[in-house]
Amino acid sequence: MMKIKRRNNLLVESPASATSDIAFILIIFFLVCASVQPEDGQKQSLPKSEDQPDKKQQSENPEVAISRNSIILNGNPLKPEKFRTEIKKVLAQKKRDVDKVVVVKSKPDTPYEIWIEAAGFIKEAGGIITLQLEEQQTQMVN
Amino acid sequence: MNIPRRKYEATVPSMAMGDIAFLLLIFFVILARVQDDSHIQWEPAKLENLDTAKNAKASVAIDADNKLYLNGKPIGLSDLAPQISDILGEAPAGKRMVFLKVHKHATATYFEPVIEAISEAGGDLMHVLDDARKK
Numbered sequence: 296m297m298k299i300k301r302r303n304n305l306l307v308e309s310p311a312s313a314t315s316d317i318a319f320i321l322i323i324f325f326l327v328c329a330s331v332q333p334e335d336g337q338k339q340s341l342p343k344s345e346d347q348p349d350k351k352q353q354s355e356n357p358e359v360a361i362s363r364n365s366i367i368l369n370g371n372p373l374k375p376e377k378f379r380t381e382i383k384k385v386l387a388q389k390k391r392d393v394d395k396v397v398v399v400k401s402k403p404d405t406p407y408e409i410w411i412e413a414a415g416f417i418k419e420a421g422g423i424i425t426l427q428l429e430e431q432q433t434q435m436v437n
Numbered sequence: 438m439n440i441p442r443r444k445y446e447a448t449v450p451s452m453a454m455g456d457i458a459f460l461l462l463i464f465f466v467i468l469a470r471v472q473d474d475s476h477i478q479w480e481p482a483k484l485e486n487l488d489t490a491k492n493a494k495a496s497v498a499i500d501a502d503n504k505l506y507l508n509g510k511p512i513g514l515s516d517l518a519p520q521i522s523d524i525l526g527e528a529p530a531g532k533r534m535v536f537l538k539v540h541k542h543a544t545a546t547y548f549e550p551v552i553e554a555i556s557e558a559g560g561d562l563m564h565v566l567d568d569a570r571k572k
Contacts, residue, residue, distance in 0.1 A: 318458030322465055333491040334536060336565040337484060341556040361545075401545035408482035408541040410548070411564060415484050426549055 337415060340423050356394065357385050357422070361413050362402040375412060383420040397422040474498055474509035474538070482541040483569040490534060490563050495524045497555065498538040503547045514550055521558035535560035 359382070360367040366378045373381055382397070389395050397417050401410055417424055479500045497517070498506040505512055507520055525533045535555050539548045555562050 314455035315458045318455060318462055322458065322462050325462070325465055333489045334493070334563070334565045335487040335489055335568055336536070336563045338488050338490070339552075339562045339564060341552070341562055401549060403544060403546040405545040406541065407539045407543045407545075407548055410545060411482045411484060411539075411566065414564075415486075419486070426552060428549055428553065 337411070337418065339414065339418070341425075356396050356398050357382070358398045358400065359413065359417065360400045360402075361405050361410055363404055363406065363409065366409075366413050375416070378413065379416045379419070382416055382422065386420045386422050392423070395422050396425050398427050399424050400427045474506060477506055477509065477538070478502075479538055479540040480542075481538065481565060481567040483567045485569045487566055487568050488563070490536075493534040493536040493563070494528060494532070495521055495560070496536040496538065497521070497551060499540055499543045499547055499551065501540045501542070503540075503543055505547075505551065514554065517551065518554040518557045521555060521560055525558060525560060531561070533559060533561045534563060536563055536565050538565045 358369055359378075365372045366375060367373070368378055368381055368385070371381075386395055386397075399414070399417070414424055474496055477498045477500045479498060496508055498509075500506065505514060505517065507517060508524075512520065521535060525535075535558075537548075537551065537555065539551075552562065
């Protein structure tokens with residue numbers, strides 16, 4: 296009886312060349328995931344220090360005081376929707392950019408969601424917000 | 438007499454390619470995690486007519502506990518402006534975007550000085566918000 300020789304040419308090594316392709320595709324996937332995620336939001340133009348209105352100019356700029364319960368425009372307390380229309384009227388009269396700077400003062404307990412709503416109305420009306428922070432006071436204790 | 442030459446098989450070692458690629462993969466994943474701020478607990482305020490932007494140079498966040506973060510790392514208010522300034526470097530106007538993520542219930546005591554610090558560093562500020570029209 297004749298013996299038939301078996302061929303021993305079977306591939307015993309795993310095909311390593313494919314792993315690099317898989318890994319590179321994974322790299323591209325992670326990079327794309329990390330970089331192309333846009334965010335929604337509102338841009339805010341911040342006036343530079345040289346553009347800050349001086350004291351005399353500031354008195355002519357609209358002043359908005361925001362607190363937890365109210366928005367006050369030039370001393371008049373308004374509801375948010377009324378404020379939206381009033382700030383548009385006030386800023387429509389201003390022709391120069393420097394006059395469109397709106398001085399915003401906030402009470403320390405003003406929540407961000409109320410502040411950003413008012414800021415949105417000011418931006419919509421074409422205003423540029425400048426913040427007036429509460430001045431720090433030094434008290435001498437005897 | 439002819440001496441037969443030995444034949445050498447010249448193949449590119451493809452095993453190493455996989456290792457290099459995996460190291461690169463780990464490198465990029467770690468790099469992405471460094472700037473990640475997904476662990477911060479905050480809820481955005483809602484507003485209509487939002488802009489869209491990407492590729493911010495820095496991301497500043499105030500979480501639900503009023504803690505301040507720069508690119509996902511806790512930071513003090515006094516260090517914020519200098520560090521943003523360092524990150525922005527000499528980038529031209531229009532490429533100095535800084536995202537501001539503020540928890541909707543955070544008060545002016547916390548977010549106003551942060552806005553001032555971003556302004557001081559010369560950043561283009563963008564408040565990250567939720568679209569009020571989305572459900």
